[in-house]
Amino acid sequence: MKGKVSYMVEPMKLEFREYDIPKPEAGAVILKIVRTNVCGSELHIWRGHHPTKKTGVLGHEMIGVVESLGEGVTTDYAGQPVRVGDRIVTAYFQTCRKCSACVRGDFYLCERGIEFWNKPPEEAPHFHGSFATHYYIHPNQYFYKVPDNVPDVAAASANCALSQVYFGFDKAVLSYAETVVLQGAGGLGLNAAAVAKEKGARVIVIDGIASRLEMAKKFGADHIIDMNEYDTVEKRAEAVRFLTNGQGADVVMELTGVPAAFSEGIHLLRLGGRYVTIGNISPGQLVEFDPGLLTRKSVTIIPVMRYNPWYLHKSLQFLSDNVEKYPFSDMLDAEYAFEHIQEALDKSASREVTRASIILG
Incomplete structure (x- = not known):
């Protein structure tokens, strides 16, 4: 054959x-x-x-x-x-x-x-x-x-998008009632919204495509931030602070693959927040970054590449438990x-x- x-x-x-x-x-x-x-x-x-x-x-x-x-x-x-x-x-x-x-x-x-x-x-x-x-x-x-x-x-999608974000949240030790900001509402972002929601987090999603933002709501997003309306880093950071009593998010997860999103992420976090970066995987794609702000905010950066392989089994069980709750088939x-x-x-x-x-x- x-x-x-x-x-x-x-x-x-x-x-x-x-x-x-x-x-x-x-x-x-x-x-x-x-x-x-x-x-x-x-x-x-x-x-x-x-x-x-x-x-x-x-x-x-x-x-x-x-x-x-x-x-x-x-x-x-x-x-x-x-x-x-x-x-x-x-x-x-x-x-x-x-x-x-x-x-x-x-x-x-x-x-x-x-x-x-x-x-x-x-x-x-x-x-x-x-x-x-x-x-x-x-x-x-x-x-x-x-x-x-x-x-x-x-x-x-289980062996990449879902397993990757599941592993990322566990690396960040996401806890019940914490606030998560997701940069990007593609496949990674939608899976991340569902996982974060099932872990008991409040979920904020940032994207610039209306259809993605609407889908994010179906995957558990409590709030969305449209980049067309909030068109600068400062405006998006202020929107996140407004939604978090002036504090910033406990966890931000970068899922865009856009280098500028990485430098933006620390502006969205509270003091002592955790920043999980997954989307940027291409070396040599450079961006300006503020290391002094990172230090002053005591931000922890958690890069995630792949996942421990048994997370694929966890992801399949997650799908089995939640397949009727979130529209995975519409992703x-x-x-x-x-x-x-x-x-x-x-x-x-x-x-x-x-x-x-x-x-x-």
Whole structure:
């Protein structure tokens, strides 16, 4: 049997390639992709902003069904029995458990985490990204069965957006009745709003796109701040202070990928607040920053890259518990066939589409 991959031969240019579907090694799984999303990190690479990734098979947010199981694979990483045909999602990185980061317990910083990520497709086992008909799950990649009550469209975002923000809030030790400001109401921001709300926080969302702000309300936002109305950092900071009795937010989470949002974040926090930055992942994108204000406010900055892999299981349980409460199925606003994946990337990059999804199943 053969499968196809969409190969980025250079930024903004895709080609389709066909390869034999490999036999999984011991501990590995072959996944048949059902749905895969265009994430913001893909767009950084697609535009040519990543420092090293200029070619490769993109895609990492996905859900699929088990096509074949390698020797010894009888359960997922939560101990649930797994069989051919089961719906599963997988962490998009591996956890080697042997490097210095893993030995410290920082599995999310595994030094070999992205060893197989976005590799050229001619290199076996070929299916290195989810913008393909199949995906190869390596022996050190955590994967989990999807609860029966969670639809594909909701589960497809679990292994990136939802797990990332869930982990970020736990890193910030978000507490009940604290106030959270979310910079950005894309996929990360909407998931973050729901998680923060379920943790008992008061949620303020900042964005400049009306449809996103309206969706943020459905995901638990108590207040929204429209950047078109509050069009300067000073105005947005004053709006946050007004909503927090003059104090500022306990936690601010940056989810935009815009460098200017990072420098703005400390203006939105109270004294001793915590700033979680997730969206800015492209080195070399610089911005002016006020370190003196950071020091005087005693702000703690918490960068979050990836997540401890068991957070994917937590995220699936979160979806199962809240799938009727928040409109997870409405987060994706455009669907494309696999053959039109370049259109999905281009329209996402130009912001004509907020969250695009590629349908294969």
